[in-house]
Amino acid sequence: MTAEITYLNFINGVWKKGSGTRSVENVNPANRKVLGMIYESSKADVDVAVQAAVQAQKTWRLVPAPARGEFLFRIGELLRKNKERLAQLLTSEMGKVIAEARGEVQEAIDMAYFMGGEGRRLVGQTVPSELPNKQAMSFRAPVGVAGLITPWNFPIAIASWKIFPALVSGNSVVWKPATDTPALAYEFVKLIEEAGVPKGVINLVFGSGSTVGTALVEHPDVNIVSFTGSTEVGRAISSKAGEQFKKVSLEMGGKNAIIVMDDADLDLAVDGIIWSAFGTAGQRCTACSRLIVHEPIKEDLENRLLSRISELKMGDGLDETVQIGPVINEPALKSIHEYVRIGQEEGANLLCGGQILKSGDCQNGFFYAPTLFTNVNREMRVAREEIFGPVLSIISVTSLEEAIEVNNEVNYGLSSSIFTNDTNRTFIAMRDLDTGIVYINAGTIGAEIHLPFGGTKHTGNGHRDSGVVALDVFTEWKSVYVDYSQKLQRAQIDNN
Numbered sequence: 001m002t003a004e005i006t007y008l009n010f011i012n013g014v015w016k017k018g019s020g021t022r023s024v025e026n027v028n029p030a031n032r033k034v035l036g037m038i039y040e041s042s043k044a045d046v047d048v049a050v051q052a053a054v055q056a057q058k059t060w061r062l063v064p065a066p067a068r069g070e071f072l073f074r075i076g077e078l079l080r081k082n083k084e085r086l087a088q089l090l091t092s093e094m095g096k097v098i099a100e101a102r103g104e105v106q107e108a109i110d111m112a113y114f115m116g117g118e119g120r121r122l123v124g125q126t127v128p129s130e131l132p133n134k135q136a137m138s139f140r141a142p143v144g145v146a147g148l149i150t151p152w153n154f155p156i157a158i159a160s161w162k163i164f165p166a167l168v169s170g171n172s173v174v175w176k177p178a179t180d181t182p183a184l185a186y187e188f189v190k191l192i193e194e195a196g197v198p199k200g201v202i203n204l205v206f207g208s209g210s211t212v213g214t215a216l217v218e219h220p221d222v223n224i225v226s227f228t229g230s231t232e233v234g235r236a237i238s239s240k241a242g243e244q245f246k247k248v249s250l251e252m253g254g255k256n257a258i259i260v261m262d263d264a265d266l267d268l269a270v271d272g273i274i275w276s277a278f279g280t281a282g283q284r285c286t287a288c289s290r291l292i293v294h295e296p297i298k299e300d301l302e303n304r305l306l307s308r309i310s311e312l313k314m315g316d317g318l319d320e321t322v323q324i325g326p327v328i329n330e331p332a333l334k335s336i337h338e339y340v341r342i343g344q345e346e347g348a349n350l351l352c353g354g355q356i357l358k359s360g361d362c363q364n365g366f367f368y369a370p371t372l373f374t375n376v377n378r379e380m381r382v383a384r385e386e387i388f389g390p391v392l393s394i395i396s397v398t399s400l401e402e403a404i405e406v407n408n409e410v411n412y413g414l415s416s417s418i419f420t421n422d423t424n425r426t427f428i429a430m431r432d433l434d435t436g437i438v439y440i441n442a443g444t445i446g447a448e449i450h451l452p453f454g455g456t457k458h459t460g461n462g463h464r465d466s467g468v469v470a471l472d473v474f475t476e477w478k479s480v481y482v483d484y485s486q487k488l489q490r491a492q493i494d495n496n
């Protein structure tokens with residue numbers, strides 16, 4: 001559908017190819033057709049982009065926040081106008097089915113309007129002083145230059161969670177998108193340019209994590225790094241940035257579970273499980289990869305799931321009737337398959353799937369069959385490690401307490417869910433599930449942009465993307481005291 005193009009860097013308002021030595025193709029994972037290519041960037045390219053961002057931020061921070069918000073409204077409008085085109089391109093380069101791609105572009109639109117509105121709030125505190133003729137207040141100040149590193153699984157939504165709060169609060173941005181999804185990054189920044197955002201305020205640098213990502217994290221003029229991706233890379237970023245006491249916000253892996261209790265509406269639970277485990281081919285940080293099932297209903301639920309899985313239509317996500325698209329690339333396919341082998345070796349019982357698909361609508365792409373393991377033991381690697389593919393492991397339990405214990409015992413803490421119609425169980429779960437996001441009678445995916453998104457333990461480092469709290473990542477608090485008494489007043493002394 002798309003002619004092959006080169007996605008250029010955008011630095012200080014100029015479109016230019018990266019000066020690195022390698023080029024990388026952007027491949028459609030449904031059919032391996034080449035859509036376009038990037039030239040890798042060098043450390044020197046990052047340096048030029050950061051210097052442009054430093055300069056641009058000097059004036060951008062002085063643009064009134066409501067006016068910065070107006071830019072976001074304009075970007076939102078452009079995204080809305082281009083929604084279908086962007087969604088088609090998103091499906092072509094990332095593989096998620098077209099309905100999900102439309103949803104993802106919508107998520108970025110929602111974020112634009114939501115954060116645009118924050119331009120008129122950016123709420124601080126005004127409090128009384130303990131001394132007479134004195135006023136105390138706090139307000140948000142930009143951090144400076146934000147280095148953003150984003151993943152391929154939500155190439156525009158996750159980028160919007162970071163770019164919009166960064167911009168509205170007066171930071172400038174250097175963005176390194178994932179190498180697997182350059183087209184959406186390129187189109188997104190073209191729209192940001194079209195909306196009139198001043199040059200240097202947003203800079204786009206394509207390239208590898210090891211060169212471009214590292215250069216951003218290590219650059220002394222990058223004041224805040226926001227990253228979404230693997231726990232392994234997040235750990236490296238965190239320690240590198242820590243050497244410079246740099247602000248870092250990390251969103252990393254998940255091993256999200258759905259709990260189904262014996263009183264649950266099983267039809268509803270099956271809908272939620274299929275959508276959360278196999279939607280986006282399991283490639284969401286929020287995807288459900290553990291099903292913690294109350295023993296009395298285990299067999300019934302397994303049978304219902306098997307029958308639904310057998311009806312799932314796989315293929316190119318541009319076909320509106322397809323429900324599951326490909327995974328992102330060949331290494332992903334191999335890594336998922338390796339986990340299935342590990343599960344079998346550990347003694348889990350493979351109920352269905354477990355294969356790379358090579359025929360029919362799937363013959364030319366990277367397709368993995370929806371896979372169900374049962375009799376999974378809590379200690380097994382398939383019960384503990386993130387797989388990032390359409391693989392679901394069933395663990396059975398005999399009580400709610402045990403279910404919560406199983407949910408909480410992994411290293412990750414992003415999303416969890418419980419299906420129950422018992423109010424007491426619901427509130428216990430809300431209190432005791434230790435993830436950053438908890439769903440009641442819904443699957444583990446589908447967070448809305450106006451609440452905090454993120455998780456506990458090795459999923460994050462205490463920060464959140466999206467919601468008003470995203471502003472905490474991209475601003476510093478400044479407390480200001482104005483003394484109009486015209487004499488020296490000493491706090492904690494003169495009023496006692």
Ligand code: UN1
Pocket residue numbers: 107153154283284285286287444445446447448
């Ligand atoms: C991700 O899983 O990488 O909550 C992001 C969701 C989406 C965002 C997912 N709104 O599933």
